Amino acid sequence: MKHAPLQPIKEKIMKVLVIDDNEINRKSARDTLEGHDLTIADSMSAGGLAMFHAKKNLPFEAVLTDMNMPREEEGELAAYGFIIALMAVQYGAKYIAMVTRKGGHDDKKDAMAEALSSLGPWHYTNKQRLNINGARVMFVYAPTTSEATGEGSCPSCSGSGTCKYCDGTGIFVDEDRRQDNCHVCHNSQGGCHRCKGEGKVKIYGKDWGRVLSDLIAP
Numbered sequence: 402m403k404h405a406p407l408q409p410i411k412e413k414i415m416k417v418l419v420i421d422d423n424e425i426n427r428k429s430a431r432d433t434l435e436g437h438d439l440t441i442a443d444s445m446s447a448g449g450l451a452m453f454h455a456k457k458n459l460p461f462e463a464v465l466t467d468m469n470m471p472r473e474e475e476g477e478l479a480a481y482g483f484i485i486a487l488m489a490v491q492y493g494a495k496y497i498a499m500v501t502r503k504g505g506h507d508d509k510k511d512a513m514a515e516a517l518s519s520l521g522p523w524h525y526t527n528k529q530r531l532n533i534n535g536a537r538v539m540f541v542y543a544p545t546t547s548e549a550t551g552e553g554s555c556p557s558c559s560g561s562g563t564c565k566y567c568d569g570t571g572i573f574v575d576e577d578r579r580q581d582n583c584h585v586c587h588n589s590q591g592g593c594h595r596c597k598g599e600g601k602v603k604i605y606g607k608d609w610g611r612v613l614s615d616l617i618a619p
């Protein structure tokens with residue numbers, strides 16, 4: 402098998418729980434898992450509670466979770482996704498995935514996200530499926546949707562749209578007070594090079610639909 406289908410599988414409606422503290426990823430869950438019997442939670446506790454209540458009548462068939470989340474609605478982020486994945490095994494889910502962004506980009510290194518590369522390649526793969534007590538489980542880096550999920554503040558200029566290297570002047574002054582044209586924004590004339598002065602960038606959420614397709618594929 403070369404590539405798994407990118408479209409969510411519509412033929413089989415599954416009872417699916419998605420847990421992610423980021424609204425963009427919750428929105429991409431609604432987009433890419435449309436048609437399934439979908440429950441969405443935003444913290445470890447909310448996800449655990451949903452599994453607990455579902456168990457009484459019909460457990461979730463699939464549980465897809467983020468890695469770094471707060472325990473309650475607000476609070477310190479930790480790699481609770483691992484715990485949720487194991488809880489899901491206990492609660493009888495057959496298809497389980499923990500899906501996280503790669504660590505180490507931008508300013509903050511995420512040691513646990515980087516450690517995931519010990520389990521599989523340093524990119525999303527549909528090959529890494531573990532068998533935990535009869536459940537199929539993946540701990541993987543997130544594939545992102547092919548279409549933008551939404552717009553967000555530009556991380557390079559914090560939404561100001563101004564080149565942060567020259568304060569929007571287009572002129573860069575070095576330590577010896579020598580002036581030169583700003584090399585960062587020379588194509589955008591003082592505007593942020595990343596968002597071209599717009600202050601906003603397109604944001605791509607996690608492609609949960611693809612993850613589920615790959616989980617249930619034979």
Ligand SMILES: [Zn+2]
Pocket residue numbers: 555556557558559560561562563593594595596597598599600601
């Ligand atoms: Zn910008």
Ligand SMILES: [Zn+2]
Pocket residue numbers: 564565566567568569570571572583584585586587591
């Ligand atoms: Zn500049």
